[in-house]
Amino acid sequence: MSDQIETMINEVFEESFEIEKDQLKPEANIFEDLGLDSLDVVDLVVALQKKFKVEIRTDERIKEIRTLKDLCEFIKDLQAEGSH
Amino acid sequence: MRRVVITGTGSISALGNSMEELINSIEQQVCGTKKMETWDQYKGLQSLVGAPAKLPDFKIIPRKMRRSMGRMSLLATFAAIEALDSASILKDTISNDQRYGCVAGSTMGSAEALNDTFETMLPDHDLTLLKSMGFFQSISHTVSMNLAQYFSITGSVIATSAACASSLQALGTGFDLIRHNTQDVVLCGGAEELHPTVTGSFDILFATSVKYNDTPKKTPRPFDKDRDGLVCGEGAGIIVLEELEHAKNRGANILAEVKGYNTCGSGNHISHSDRKAMIQCMDSALIDAKVQPSEIDFVNAHATATLQGDTEEAAAIHSIFGPDTPVNSFKGYLGHTLGASGAIELAVIIEMMNNNIIYPTLNLDNVDKTCNMINHVTTKQNKNIGFILKNCFAFGGINASIILKKYEEINE
Numbered sequence: 001m002s003d004q005i006e007t008m009i010n011e012v013f014e015e016s017f018e019i020e021k022d023q024l025k026p027e028a029n030i031f032e033d034l035g036l037d038s039l040d041v042v043d044l045v046v047a048l049q050k051k052f053k054v055e056i057r058t059d060e061r062i063k064e065i066r067t068l069k070d071l072c073e074f075i076k077d078l079q080a081e082g083s084h
Numbered sequence: 085m086r087r088v089v090i091t092g093t094g095s096i097s098a099l100g101n102s103m104e105e106l107i108n109s110i111e112q113q114v115c116g117t118k119k120m121e122t123w124d125q126y127k128g129l130q131s132l133v134g135a136p137a138k139l140p141d142f143k144i145i146p147r148k149m150r151r152s153m154g155r156m157s158l159l160a161t162f163a164a165i166e167a168l169d170s171a172s173i174l175k176d177t178i179s180n181d182q183r184y185g186c187v188a189g190s191t192m193g194s195a196e197a198l199n200d201t202f203e204t205m206l207p208d209h210d211l212t213l214l215k216s217m218g219f220f221q222s223i224s225h226t227v228s229m230n231l232a233q234y235f236s237i238t239g240s241v242i243a244t245s246a247a248c249a250s251s252l253q254a255l256g257t258g259f260d261l262i263r264h265n266t267q268d269v270v271l272c273g274g275a276e277e278l279h280p281t282v283t284g285s286f287d288i289l290f291a292t293s294v295k296y297n298d299t300p301k302k303t304p305r306p307f308d309k310d311r312d313g314l315v316c317g318e319g320a321g322i323i324v325l326e327e328l329e330h331a332k333n334r335g336a337n338i339l340a341e342v343k344g345y346n347t348c349g350s351g352n353h354i355s356h357s358d359r360k361a362m363i364q365c366m367d368s369a370l371i372d373a374k375v376q377p378s379e380i381d382f383v384n385a386h387a388t389a390t391l392q393g394d395t396e397e398a399a400a401i402h403s404i405f406g407p408d409t410p411v412n413s414f415k416g417y418l419g420h421t422l423g424a425s426g427a428i429e430l431a432v433i434i435e436m437m438n439n440n441i442i443y444p445t446l447n448l449d450n451v452d453k454t455c456n457m458i459n460h461v462t463t464k465q466n467k468n469i470g471f472i473l474k475n476c477f478a479f480g481g482i483n484a485s486i487i488l489k490k491y492e493e494i495n496e
Contacts, residue, residue, distance in 0.1 A: 018143075039151075040216070042216035049213065055212065
């Protein structure tokens, strides 16, 4: 499941932000390493909402996300919450 | 006042992605109009023709620069790259220098971006799936803003938004900025994109061509007795205006001199053309240029092939220039590129001036009797051209005219 989430997140970064596959490592910082800025984060949220069928626009936890691994953990947590 | 010259031109349109392709297509009498195959899905849309451009590989523009660009801003960026290249001005030169500016216009922001925004938001009245860039792509100053960002322009950045007069107003504004010593070099022009909502806006007013959906190369037909309205086109034109001494000091190839400009309102109707206001606009441009009507070697008309607009313009031109001054329109080649038309068409005129050629009005087979009081160019002519006057007239009663002079150093 985790691998699948990671793959889907990586697809978002490839499709929406034109990031090359080899840059998409779990420890990559989405701002410093992948070059996103605050405007990109708006689009990242939209893309994740579509990809995972979630509503996260006002979720405060997004502000703490720095790496792809953080993002993967966040989505996993969301899905766990949803399954309860 | 300081003198202002033109040192570079760039364009993208239905007739190609460079000035060379554009001029070659006009030489070969190519009409850029095509049948828009998917437009029959729109109930009530009568005009199924357009003059679309073919966008080059836009991925050469870095993503962060490109993300705020709708189609019209992409078109403008490619035209600007060509214009600066033809002016032999490096991107590094124009960047971060307060004496380099940018004035560019369009009718509105990207129609595609606006449409996407409403299609996303309206079905469920839900904003949560709106992307960050819809705003930047659809704002009224999207073209000038994006050019300024792409070239790191820190001088004047201005958007002129007056529908079909937008890019001629941009040129006039750039002319003023340089002659009044606010700027030394200004990228001027405009862009427009083809979209069913754009054609539809004219279509519901019965201003579009509707009889030639199956014979698209026969429309638009400026001044012709069988004209039936305009054909929307798309593209971008960017022209480099430069202060004369600045251009001479860097050894620039000077293409023409801007001598006069005027823009004025008709003030009496939002869509009816008004010959009195057109006359006022052309007269004022002549006064600004200190040029007599008899000195103008040809007039490039706005002439979009609407019934009333062409008639009013022909009467206005006749009133000032009489029956002998050659007159043409480029809409039969390019369609009506709206906010881009002034700059794209002026770029063609500069080529014509320097080659002493006047290209004919395409699709003008039988001059309409309401337009026959002026000297229509129906075949390619060779003529020494010293001065030209170009018109753009927009919905909203906005008029603009500009006067160029061939630049000949020996006489200066």
